[in-house]
Amino acid sequence: MRIRFPLAAAVALAATGAVAHGPAAWIQNGHYRNLSGSHEECCGPHDCSSIAARDVEVRPDGYLIRPLGILVPVNQAQASEDQTYWICRKPDGSMRCFFIPNVGA
Structure with missing residues (x-):
């Protein structure tokens, strides 16, 4: 039991990190830019x-x-890569980017 607990704890911590970075990582990794004219990431x-x-x-x-x-x-x-609505906002709360599911479907 003692050997399994550290392994389980490590897996749980890794999963927590994946949740924090995983769901919207495609937005950052894809280097998407807004379409409003400023073309900021x-x-x-x-x-x-x-x-x-x-x-x-x-x-x-x-x-x-x-x-x-x-x-x-x-x-x-x-277009959203994961078929979910997403909004990316600036620190002041204004919108940077908006992603929608099923574009062209």
């Missing part, structure tokens, strides 16, 4: 968060992110 996992589909209203003029009260114009939405 969307940044990485700590600047981006997923959004539940139920919290996004698809409208003719864009995507309303209800909890944040942000309307993202259609021409600023990018």
Whole structure:
């Protein structure tokens, strides 16, 4: 039992690290840039968060992110690699990038 516990603890710590960096790592690794004109990088996992589909209203003029009260114009939405809605924000809370699932599907 004593031999297994350190191994289990190490695996648990590694899994925790993977969760902190894994879900949005594709955004940082893909060097995505925003489409609003400044073309700044969307940044990485700590600047981006997923959004539940139920919290996004698809409208003719864009995507309303209800909890944040942000309307993202259609021409600023990018394809999500993991089929999830994601928003990347600046330290002031304004949007850098927005990713949507099923583009062109």
